[in-house]
Amino acid sequence: MMAKIAVLLAAYNGESFIVSQVNSILSQLDVDVDIYIRDDGSTDNTVGVIERFAGLHNVTIIAHKVSTRSAAGNFFKILSEVDTEKYDYVAFSDQDDIWDPEKLSRAVSKIVDGDCEGYSADLIAYSNSKGYSRYLKKSYPAKEFDYLFQGASAGCTYVLTSKLATLVRKSTQNLGSTDFIGRSHDWLVYAIARAHQMRWCYDAYAPIFYRQHASNVYGAMTTMGSLFAKVKLVRGGWYRSNVLWIAEHCGAGKKEDAIIELVRRNGFWDRLKLIGHASSFRRKKSESRVLSLFLFFGLF
CATH class of the missing domain: 3.90.550.10 (Spore Coat Polysaccharide Biosynthesis Protein SpsA; Chain A)
Known part of the structure; x- marks a missing residue:
């Protein structure tokens, strides 16, 4: 059938x-x-x-x-x-x-x-x-x-x-x-x-x-212009806001609590701790490295 x-x-x-x-x-x-x-x-x-x-x-x-x-x-x-x-x-x-x-x-x-x-x-x-x-x-x-x-x-x-x-x-x-x-x-x-x-x-x-x-609405984000637009979204807080919104509505529980609390507080030491886990945040290695840079420079 x-x-x-x-x-x-x-x-x-x-x-x-x-x-x-x-x-x-x-x-x-x-x-x-x-x-x-x-x-x-x-x-x-x-x-x-x-x-x-x-x-x-x-x-x-x-x-x-x-x-x-x-x-x-x-x-x-x-x-x-x-x-x-x-x-x-x-x-x-x-x-x-x-x-x-x-x-x-x-x-x-x-x-x-x-x-x-x-x-x-x-x-x-x-x-x-x-x-x-x-x-x-x-x-x-x-x-x-x-x-x-x-x-x-x-x-x-x-x-x-x-x-x-x-x-x-x-x-x-x-x-x-x-x-x-x-x-x-x-x-x-x-x-x-x-x-x-x-x-x-x-x-x-x-x-x-x-x-x-x-x-x-988003597209493939393959041109330099679209990539710069994506960076601007991250710097403007869109990405961090979405991470917190996703965590709130996806059914996240105790397993995710520590990570989400670090994202929520977003202080310098919190971001350093997040960098230590960044390889588990994105599936593509290069994107994990980029995220680490955003976290380090406070652009997240």
Whole structure:
């Protein structure tokens, strides 16, 4: 029997891209897919475009009432309205990518083989307008506390078991839409899984063509301009604020208490102690070294 999968697609001003993405999801092989699409108050013709799919038996359009004002809020709004327990798996989808036809079936195989509850993968970032493509490796080995400091990969690669999806829905059901502004759904989902000692699969394969354009919320962060923008966010306190927010809402317990208290106090000696643990905060070694520098110079 084919795995039954709910794909949650968060839409906003995506009229130029969303048709090709929906078609790539509908073309998935060896799985039974239902797509749930919610527009978050687009000012272009996205609503008109997605309504063309409304007649399909496996596409559900979730009515927009109030904008969540964030991609994370939109995803969790969709999740709150889907009966996750009637599916085997739940996947997240951006509106502007293209999926490999075997993306979902491969994820299911990896989850089953690894006895995992969550799955993420590498990506291929590309831009038609700029004429480039780049492989984005995200599948570095897990570290003890990485989930407090980063997500597993781009959320569009995620596939969750029904068990994990239901846990995420229950963990976020009391949060309001505005609570997600400036937050990352992919980071929180990964943290919930790891904080509850659930196994996660990191696939060293790229099943998604990750489209880059001017309207990306975060994008691949591969240009110098975007990297400087990321540094500015860290210096402005965005990153530290998110670490504390993730810890508050992921179900972190005694294991994480000492690390979170150091982050919260953020004094000089606290940061030195954090530097001593930095290799367990990011999966990629170079990123651990960069984080150590930020901590040392008080930029965290």
